[in-house]
Amino acid sequence: MRISELSKRSGVSVATIKFYLREQLLPPGEAVAATQAEYGQAHLRRLRLIRALIGVRGLTVNATRQVLTAVSENEADLHQVLGLVLGVRPVDRDEQPDPEPDTSDADALVTQMGWQITQRSPARKVLTETLQTIRSLGADYDWRSLIPYAELAQQTAVLDLDQLDDTNDPLEQAERAILLTILLEPALLALRRLAQEHESARRYGS
Amino acid sequence: MRISELSKRSGVSVATIKFYLREQLLPPGEAVAATQAEYGQAHLRRLRLIRALIGVRGLTVNATRQVLTAVSENEADLHQVLGLVLGVRPVDRDEQPDPEPDTSDADALVTQMGWQITQRSPARKVLTETLQTIRSLGADYDWRSLIPYAELAQQTAVLDLDQLDDTNDPLEQAERAILLTILLEPALLALRRLAQEHESARRYGS
DNA sequence: ACAATTGGATACTGTCACTATCCAGATTAG
């Protein structure tokens, strides 16, 4: 398969495919001549995954590369892959992470829930920052307010991980981990918004 | 309070405040002379809210303006405010929404759940698109797979709306609606990631 | 009186995800 066919089958322009090759999101095809390379099904598959992560979930190119390399370098160890995939920062503005970001709210919550989590999970920072922001807006809100949410999150996580046991192929597990952890996120937020709308209609509706 | 004091108290640069004024995210101060205006507590409060929506949640300036005007124009009707806030598109690339976006997956799910939702909720489209993407990546996934998630989302929504009943002031309710629906989103995703990491450690951990 | 600050207009910057153009070599249609 040459680049133009890859483009046709994926619906991604040749220029964009070249861009992904340059950015090392897509591995180069097998060079068959100085100006000719061959691409396979794996490329098509990966290209679709890239489009999903960037287009649907809105990951940056950098974050996407982190996810993809994490998966291809650690296919064997599902727990490791999950850790790496989960460790990808939702927004990675700063290059230098602060040596000691404040995570006190998250720490308290994690302890209370009895969760076993590495200290450097970016989610800790996100959680603490969001809570600080909400408090700075005058609401009376701390980690205790989130405990009911945390319990629902735990049930969600059980649902998620159950679906990884369906298959035994490590590569497929790794890819499914991406789908379930990252790609499902917009859908879960959409579900919450729909449920909120329903609940709002039920309580205050005309 | 003049603009420089507003800047100091909010931590937002004068240039950026001017930008928000230009973009009509922040209402103009009370003009006291040709080159002098007075800002009050409401401005400070709103400025912090703007920063939270743009900085923490990553809304665009346009989406932020939609949320803020929705709130200030419909303070009275909480259900209406919620509808407008929930209707803000997470990403608003296209100006012209397709006349008939495919929402079949979401429709089936909404019906199954017995939810009462307007047809034009953007969440329907997000949901359907995400499912289509996941399927195009080869996974066997449809709206039925989301039912357990939808039930958890419903419980989440109940938690959310319970917290709006704490106060009776419409303005405060509207602002709290923003905090709970929009600003809490990154925190909920962070909670899910933490729970996933814990569950992964529990199942496959060292 | 005079340096500093203000609101407002205009122009500029940096980032990001592409997109377009060129080029020499390779392939294919006639």
Place this chain on the structure above:
DNA sequence: CTAATCTGGATAGTGACAGTATCCAATTGT
């Protein structure tokens, strides 16, 4: 065989977005 097309690779340009920076004349504070 040759002409039109396509290829991978390098380099430069685009458009959207969220700010920044600079100027200006009109106030202020001191």
